[in-house]
Amino acid sequence: MFVYIATPLTLLLFFLAKKLYSISPHPLLNPVLISIFSLISVLLVFAVPYQDYQQGTKVITALLEPAIVALAVPLYLQLKVIKARLKYILLSCLVSVLVAFFCAFYVMPLFGADLITAASFAGQSVTTPIAMEISKNLQGIVSLTAAMVIFAGIIGASIGLPFLKLCKVKNAQAIGVAIGCASHALGTAKVLEENEESGAFSSIALIICAILSALIMPMLYQWLIQ
Structure with a gap:
């Protein structure tokens, strides 16, 4: 029923x-x-x-x-501006992926996390399907990864913008990239409500972070465990 x-x-x-x-x-x-x-x-x-x-x-x-695909609409509308800032977006996303890997495999063990738990957290800032595949490749716990992805998105959507304002970050493009790198689609949907330009930059950041995470994290993991 x-x-x-x-x-x-x-x-x-x-x-x-x-x-x-x-x-x-x-x-x-x-x-x-x-x-x-x-x-x-x-x-x-x-x-x-x-x-x-x-x-x-x-x-x-x-x-x-289709809801995720719809996020490409503001991206298309801001395409000219995004092209002009693309190298900075790429650099920011690369740093984001490396920081996520470092925190998962070097910081979390300091608090008692084993390798499997750390692997489950490594991809938490990218969209759920890709994060789950990353977790599977890193031999993590897929269900734990899915839960942490949702948690990261909720945190970003709830306190991401107030936190950036507290840190005196006022540039709409920088706000969008920060939210997109850290809180994937949930954060992007929230920032899109506030500012279309921020939403566009958040959309491209979440896409690039997902691609870089899928490409880089398995290679870094293999290097780590050798």
Whole structure:
């Protein structure tokens, strides 16, 4: 029975969360974050198997891919400006990927993480399908990677912009690249609401980071374990 109400319930909770956020735009009231916790609560309270929920929301899942592709629209509109800044974007994305690798395999072990856990965290700042493939290639825990990707996106969408403002970052292009490198599609969707130019730069940054991560991280990992 829950299979038939999963999609309407998900949409209802999300739109209610957006309404709450419009009334009180606090970072902790991010609609995605509130929706996730609300759905988890419903599944736990009514003892609904996750498989039933997953089956009932296949329509929403299928729409994720065209939703990501739609992020290319602001990118196309800002194409001339992006071309002029492309080398700086590429450099920023490369640094982002290297920092992610360094934090996963050199910083996390200082806090007791083993190699498998570190590998699961390495690709958390790129979009979910690519992050999961990276985790698989690095022999990480794919489910843990997926959870951390969502967590990174929510954090970026919730506090990314306030944090950058606190750091006195005012340039729309720099804000977009920072969010795109750190918080993939969720962060990009949020920054796009604020500024179209930032959204375009965030879109290209998330794409480049995904490509560089898929190419570089497996090679760095092989070099690390030799």
